[in-house]
Amino acid sequence: MGQSNEKFYCECRSKKDKNKNGGQTKKLLMKSSEYLYNPRVCKGLAVSTREREEMELRGILPPAVRCRNLQVKAVIQNLDRFEENLSKYIYLRNLQDFDEELFYKVMMEHTEKLMPIVYTPTVGLACIKYSTIFHRPRGIFLTVHDGGRIHHILGNWPERNVKAIVVTDGERILGLGDLGANGMGIPVGKLALYTALAGIPPELTLPVTIDFGTNNQKLIEDPFYIGLRQKRVKGPEYNDLMDEFMEAVVQRYGRSCLIQFEDFGNHNAFRLLEKYKPNYCTFNDDIQGTASVAVAGILASLKITGLKLAQNIFLFQGAGEAALGTANLLVMAMEQDGVQSEEAMKKIWLIDSKGLIVKNRPTGGITEHKARFAKDYQNLTSLEEIVKSIKPTVLIGASAQRGVFTENVLQTMANNHKQPVIFALSNPTDKAECTASDAYIHTEGRCVFASGSPFEPVTINEKTHYPGQGNNAYIFPGVAFAIMACGVHYVSDEVFLVSAKALADQVRKEHLAEGRVYPPLKKIHDVSFNIAIKLTQYFYAEDFATRRPEPHDKIAFLRSKQYNYARPLSIKLGRHPY
Ligand SMILES: O=C([O-])CC(=O)C(=O)O
Ligand SMILES: [Mg+2]
Numbered sequence: 088m089g090q091s092n093e094k095f096y097c098e099c100r101s102k103k104d105k106n107k108n109g110g111q112t113k114k115l116l117m118k119s120s121e122y123l124y125n126p127r128v129c130k131g132l133a134v135s136t137r138e139r140e141e142m143e144l145r146g147i148l149p150p151a152v153r154c155r156n157l158q159v160k161a162v163i164q165n166l167d168r169f170e171e172n173l174s175k176y177i178y179l180r181n182l183q184d185f186d187e188e189l190f191y192k193v194m195m196e197h198t199e200k201l202m203p204i205v206y207t208p209t210v211g212l213a214c215i216k217y218s219t220i221f222h223r224p225r226g227i228f229l230t231v232h233d234g235g236r237i238h239h240i241l242g243n244w245p246e247r248n249v250k251a252i253v254v255t256d257g258e259r260i261l262g263l264g265d266l267g268a269n270g271m272g273i274p275v276g277k278l279a280l281y282t283a284l285a286g287i288p289p290e291l292t293l294p295v296t297i298d299f300g301t302n303n304q305k306l307i308e309d310p311f312y313i314g315l316r317q318k319r320v321k322g323p324e325y326n327d328l329m330d331e332f333m334e335a336v337v338q339r340y341g342r343s344c345l346i347q348f349e350d351f352g353n354h355n356a357f358r359l360l361e362k363y364k365p366n367y368c369t370f371n372d373d374i375q376g377t378a379s380v381a382v383a384g385i386l387a388s389l390k391i392t393g394l395k396l397a398q399n400i401f402l403f404q405g406a407g408e409a410a411l412g413t414a415n416l417l418v419m420a421m422e423q424d425g426v427q428s429e430e431a432m433k434k435i436w437l438i439d440s441k442g443l444i445v446k447n448r449p450t451g452g453i454t455e456h457k458a459r460f461a462k463d464y465q466n467l468t469s470l471e472e473i474v475k476s477i478k479p480t481v482l483i484g485a486s487a488q489r490g491v492f493t494e495n496v497l498q499t500m501a502n503n504h505k506q507p508v509i510f511a512l513s514n515p516t517d518k519a520e521c522t523a524s525d526a527y528i529h530t531e532g533r534c535v536f537a538s539g540s541p542f543e544p545v546t547i548n549e550k551t552h553y554p555g556q557g558n559n560a561y562i563f564p565g566v567a568f569a570i571m572a573c574g575v576h577y578v579s580d581e582v583f584l585v586s587a588k589a590l591a592d593q594v595r596k597e598h599l600a601e602g603r604v605y606p607p608l609k610k611i612h613d614v615s616f617n618i619a620i621k622l623t624q625y626f627y628a629e630d631f632a633t634r635r636p637e638p639h640d641k642i643a644f645l646r647s648k649q650y651n652y653a654r655p656l657s658i659k660l661g662r663h664p665y
Contacts, residue, residue, distance in 0.1 A: 126183065127187055129186045129187075131153070131158065131185070131186050132149070132151060132152060132158065133153055133155055133189075135152060162189065166178060172212070173220075175209070176210070177220055179201065179204060191289070194282075198611060205279050205283075206279075206280060207514045207558065208516040208517070211261045211515035215266065216269075217269035226295060227243070227296075228271065229328075230315055231300065231315070231328055233328070234327065234331060235331070238335040242339065249340045249344060250340065250571050251287065251344065251346075252274075252295050252344065252345065252346050253277045253281075253292075253295070254297065254349065255273050255274055255296055255349045256296070256297045256298075256299055256355070257296060258270075258350070258351055258352035260350050262487025262515070264303070267301030267312070268296055268298045268301075270296055270350060273349050273350050274294030274349060278292040278293075280564050284560065284611055285564035285565055285568040285616070286648075286651075288650045295332075297328065297329070297332060299315075299320045300318050300320055301314060337367065343571075345369070345567055346363075347371075348360065348369065348371040348373075351371070353408055356373060356408050364578070370582070370583075372559050373559075374409070375412055376563045376566070377413065378587075379562045379586045380605075381483065381512065382413060382583075382587040383562075384555060385417070385481060385604075386587060387604035390599055391535050391602075392505075394480065396421055399434060399480040400436070400479045401434055401479060402436045402481070402483070403437045403483045404482070404488070405485035405486030406438065406457050410486075411437075414437065414460055417431070418431040421434070423584070433462075436462065437457060442473075443464065443467045444462070445463070445464045446464075448461075449466060470496050474496055474500060479500070480503075480508060484521070489519065492511060492521035494525070497509065497534070500530060501530035505533060506535055507533070508534070509534045509536050510537045519538050519540060519542075524545045528547065536554050537557035538555075540558070542554045554603075555604045561615070561618075566583075566618065566622060568615065568616075569622035572645055572648045573622075573631070574632060574634040585622060586618050586622065589617060590605070593610075593617060623638075624641060
């Protein structure tokens with residue numbers, strides 16, 4: 088991709104220069120038709136008549152010239168004809184592989200419509216089917232057999248100036264479990280949002296899947312499976328390869344290359360975050376990004392319920408990455424409000440697969456991360472009983488157990504409080520702890536509801552409730568953009584509280600009146616940009632930014648780093664302002 092681009096660019100320039108100096112034309116080294124197979128520069132029918140002459144594309148394209156806006160219309164018409172969302176996903180991925188600029192124009196102009204296709208929930212289905220629908224490769228596939236060669240293999244990626252990586256090992260893809268190498272759909276989807284939502288130039292980003300095998304026997308037996316047909320590797324082999332990967336990234340792309348961890352299993356996610364956070368530019372989206380969006384929703388909900396943060400009782404169904412990440416960030420938020428950490432922890436209760444997390448639980452299973460929140464309390468296992476007993480004001484689902492917020496649980500929440508807060512955060516939609524309509528119907532329309540995957544608005548007694556989408560997509564694009572723009576090397580936990588507050592501050596009165604605790608999705612570009620502004624201020628104030636001198640006008644600084652369609656070829660081909 089990149090190398091042939093460069094050749095093409097140089098030759099075009101020299102052709103133009105020759106034209107200026109004496110009118111001779113020089114033969115292009117790159118065959119004109121190759122242009123059409125380079126998604127970074129290809130514009131399809133939007134190539135003008137003059138460009139067609141210059142680039143020797145006459146006859147290769149049909150005579151019509153289409154403007155970009157008309158191309159967008161054609162894409163939308165094509166999409167609307169597909170009945171299945173997976174077909175829409177495949178069509179959009181093909182567009183991304185053919186004409187990247189058009190893909191992002193469509194994504195940016197139709198974000199609300201297309202996010203459920205390119206991202207959750209459809210991306211979950213796409214990952215399940217990834218091997219069968221696999222077409223053109225995107226991203227780097229590393230395997231456990233690549234030990235000692237990771238640095239070399241990263242060099243096979245055609246772009247040299249990578250500034251952000253999203254990496255998965257495929258062990259816990261959304262709430263779907265171990266999907267092995269099929270998990271690549273997640274880094275690809277997340278990075279599409281880096282550009283579509285925050286304007287991060289796509290050539291700076293690299294999706295990576297590290298294939299350690301899979302414990303999903305169905306995949307191992309699937310003749311189409313694209314990954315290694317072996318059980319997952321654990322222990323030193325796993326750890327050594329992860330270490331080698333982290334180091335190879337720094338060697339290739341420098342200390343400020345961001346590495347976003349996505350959809351690792353719990354047992355690896357926490358320990359890898361702790362291990363790498365001090366020395367690499369990294370964060371875990373499922374722990375920290377989800378925590379940030381959940382805390383933002385909770386902060387916004389206070390404007391509806393009228394409670395202070397520390398007046399709430401929080402109950403988490405689930406004690407994995409999202410739940411513990413959110414619980415820890417809530418403690419930090421309460422501490423910043425002047426509450427002692429011991430007091431703050433008392434407000435937070437968790438339930439794991441063995442029941443309520445209480446001290447000396449006979450069934451055990453309380454890891455060090457959960458132990459912080461273990462209570463001196465009776466050993467309860469039924470969610471309904473627990474809700475009756477501890478009367479949470481905020482109930483958060485992060486356990487990927489479809490429907491676990493039953494009618495009785497929801498009614499109990501409504502009996503306990505006038506405006507209970509209920510978040511069903513698990514993804515994709517069919518892993519949600521309850522649907523939006525269940526939540527509103529069983530609480531007589533009184534609850535404040537949000538979910539990880541989108542739900543349609545629900546009308547009860549002539550009042551329409553708009554469920555918020557409490558998805559980390561509100562957080563990670565803005566966070567990544569600010570980190571990249573400021574050349575940050577270390578991502579502190581506080582980044583996610585600054586972001587949560589910046590997000591909550593953007594929920595306006597009219598949104599709250601509709602029951603929303605997040606700004607509408609159609610505003611998500613502005614939201615991401617505003618988060619990036621707040622973080623840029625934070626990074627300079629706290630001395631985390633390495634890019635000097637400090638820009639006086641931070642808005643102009645960030646704008647200058649964003650992707651735009653009309654950028655010259657030299658920038659498309661890698662000479663960007665980073
Ligand atoms: O991808 C999403 O929609 C949110 C997320 O990180 C997850 O569920 O793992
Ligand atoms: Mg994730």
